[in-house]
Amino acid sequence: MKPFFLILFGSLLVATAKSSMAIVSDSYHEIHRIYTYTEYADHTFLITLKNSGDSLRTHCPGGFWASNQDGKNAGVLSMALSAFHSKSKILMYADAESDWPGWSSKECKIQLIVVE
Numbered sequence: 001m002k003p004f005f006l007i008l009f010g011s012l013l014v015a016t017a018k019s020s021m022a023i024v025s026d027s028y029h030e031i032h033r034i035y036t037y038t039e040y041a042d043h044t045f046l047i048t049l050k051n052s053g054d055s056l057r058t059h060c061p062g063g064f065w066a067s068n069q070d071g072k073n074a075g076v077l078s079m080a081l082s083a084f085h086s087k088s089k090i091l092m093y094a095d096a097e098s099d100w101p102g103w104s105s106k107e108c109k110i111q112l113i114v115v116e
Helices: 002-017 054-059 074-086
Strands: 022-024 029-036 044-049 064-067 089-095 108-115
Touching (some): 022 054, 074 089
Parallel strands (some): 064 108
Antiparallel strands (some): 029 089, 044 064
């Protein structure tokens, strides 16, 4: 019975030890482009930034994505569109380990957008 509990404890420890790598843009940036897809790509949108820093180019060279299926990220997309049209700068928080499989480049999943 003891080996079972050791295996269970070890499995739980390994499962909880894995955490996502959060990336924060090094400063505020203007949005370069916003791509929105239909059901062809699960209503996903992609944001690229102007003059992104080295960390973003290394970890998120393809930009930042989120799914808007069922409108669950409509607020994020609306905020990004507002910042884009007003040429406001944003600070981006994203998960570098959540790459969207639909693109051939490396993108990071949006966690938070802060408008300056």
